[in-house]
Amino acid sequence: MNDNSSPPAPMVDPSAMSEVAKGVYVISDRRVPLVPNIGIVTGDEAVLVVDTGMGPENGRRVYEAAVRIAAGRRLILTLTHFHPEHGFGAQEFKGRATILYNTAQRDELAAKGEAYLSMFRTFGPGVAAALEDIVLVDPDETYAEATKRLDLGGRVVELSTFGLAHTRGDQVVTVPDAKVVFTGDLAEERIFPIFPWFPPGDADLDADNWARVLEDLEATRPAIVVPGHGSVGGAEILHQVRYYILDLKTRVAERTAAGESVDKILATLAPQVRAEHPDWDSPEWIDFAIRYFADKG
Numbered sequence: 001m002n003d004n005s006s007p008p009a010p011m012v013d014p015s016a017m018s019e020v021a022k023g024v025y026v027i028s029d030r031r032v033p034l035v036p037n038i039g040i041v042t043g044d045e046a047v048l049v050v051d052t053g054m055g056p057e058n059g060r061r062v063y064e065a066a067v068r069i070a071a072g073r074r075l076i077l078t079l080t081h082f083h084p085e086h087g088f089g090a091q092e093f094k095g096r097a098t099i100l101y102n103t104a105q106r107d108e109l110a111a112k113g114e115a116y117l118s119m120f121r122t123f124g125p126g127v128a129a130a131l132e133d134i135v136l137v138d139p140d141e142t143y144a145e146a147t148k149r150l151d152l153g154g155r156v157v158e159l160s161t162f163g164l165a166h167t168r169g170d171q172v173v174t175v176p177d178a179k180v181v182f183t184g185d186l187a188e189e190r191i192f193p194i195f196p197w198f199p200p201g202d203a204d205l206d207a208d209n210w211a212r213v214l215e216d217l218e219a220t221r222p223a224i225v226v227p228g229h230g231s232v233g234g235a236e237i238l239h240q241v242r243y244y245i246l247d248l249k250t251r252v253a254e255r256t257a258a259g260e261s262v263d264k265i266l267a268t269l270a271p272q273v274r275a276e277h278p279d280w281d282s283p284e285w286i287d288f289a290i291r292y293f294a295d296k297g
Contacts, residue, residue, distance in 0.1 A: 009126035010034035010085060012053040014065040020224050020232055021178035023155065025069065027062065029229050031281065034085040034120075034127060037226050039182045040066050041175055042073070043152020049077045049097070050173050050182050052089030054120075055130035059089025063096065076100055076150070078159060080184025080228060081167045082109040083196075084120045084131070091135040100150075101139040102161045105169030109136065112202060165210040166194065172217065179223035186213060187241045189230025191281045195288040197295075205292060207245050214242035230281075245289075248273065252293035262294045 012035055016028040023042040029035040035058075039050030047070040052059045066075055075097035079087040082105055093099055101109075113136045121128045147160045158174040166185050173182040185194050197205055218238040225237045255265045270286045 008032060010054050010058070010130055012038065012058040012061050014061050017065065020226070021175070021180050024175055024178050024180050024224075026226055026232055027065065028232075031230065033282075034123070036080075036086050036184075036228055037182075037230075037232070038062055039173065039226060040069055041152065041155070041157055041173070042069060043155040043157075044073075045151075045153025046074045046076055048150065048152060048157055048173070049075060049093070051079055051086045051184075052077065052093070054085040054088050054127075056089060056092055056133055056135075057130065059092030062089060063092045066097075073153075074098070076152075078171065078173065079105060080173070080182060080186075081105060081170050082113065082116075083167070083185065084116050086184065086228070088113075088117070088131070088134055088136070091137050094137045098141060099137065099139040100141045100143070100159075102148075102159070102169050102171055103142045103144045104161060104163075105167075105171060106139055106142050108168045108204075110138075115201065162213045162216075163209060164204060164206040165213050166205065167196070168204050170213070172213075174220075174222075179221070180226065181217060181220070181222040181224070182226045183217070183228060183238070185228035186210060186217075187225065187227045187237050189227045189233055189237050190277075190279055191227075191230050192277070192283055192285040193241055193244060193289065194228075194282070194285055195292050197288045197292040199295075207249060207289075207292065207296075211242050211245045214238045214245075218242070244277075248289055249293050252290055253297050256294055256297045262291060265294060266290055 016030055017025050020026050025040040027038040029037045036051050041048040049066045052062050077093045077097045077099045147158055150157045160172045218235050226232050227237055273286050274283045
């Protein structure tokens with residue numbers, strides 16, 4: 001998610017696809033706001049698509065790119081989480097692929113999908129246009145366990161969920177034989193972590209668990225990390241995001257303990273944090289994170 005008031009049209013460009021490991025493709029977000037990195041993972045019998053982009057046109061583009069790669073193999077679609085820019089193109093896959101979510105993701109989409117759709121439509125004409133003719137579709141299958149192993153034929157992919165973190169149903173997609181991990185918005189590359197802290201409308205966020213998940217993922221020593229947004233890299237992406245979360249938590253707690261108001265913390269700490277990361281995008285998320293930690297403190 002991105003909170004820019006009038007970002008450019010958030011269109012997926014399938015020509016920006018690269019093979020980051022054998023049979024593992026990424027359609028780059030090109031650092032365009034509200035465009036995610038999209039994954040296509042191939043096996044001998046099936047091809048897994050990770051995220052769709054936002055809206056039916058983006059969903060169509062991703063579907064057609066996946067069909068070209070699949071070359072007749074069956075398609076499976078999964079999402080890293082329910083947010084519109086990641087999954088509100090799923091309707092283009094309905095009836096043409098197996099749509100698979102974890103149960104928390106399905107339930108969160110049902111509970112919040114329409115409200116997020118209304119909110120995103122206020123983000124400017126380009127975003128509103130992308131969201132025309134949206135139909136929110138249910139998955140064909142769900143799983144409730146912490147990790148589901150998905151056999152694509154000659155390649156097993158692991159879908160893992162961890163409880164409340166960035167959302168209720170965050171899902172990490174791991175390709176063990178290639179040491180590739182798709183994190184969704186649990187990790188961004190040179191982008192301030194997206195804290196969807198919108199009380200009272202949405203306050204489902206657990207930064208402590210979020211940091212634990214990143215620590216656990218880093219411990220697996222992935223060779224390639226595909227963040228929700230930003231450039232593909234290595235495990236350093238996980239480390240940087242985790243450090244940011246824990247450091248900001250500590251700094252907000254110190255100021256809160258000293259009696260500073262939230263407004264004062266925002267006025268003094270937020271500019272410091274921005275200055276410490278001059279090459280990071282989306283600084284508007286600093287304030288959301290500070291408000292979250294001040295409330296939880």
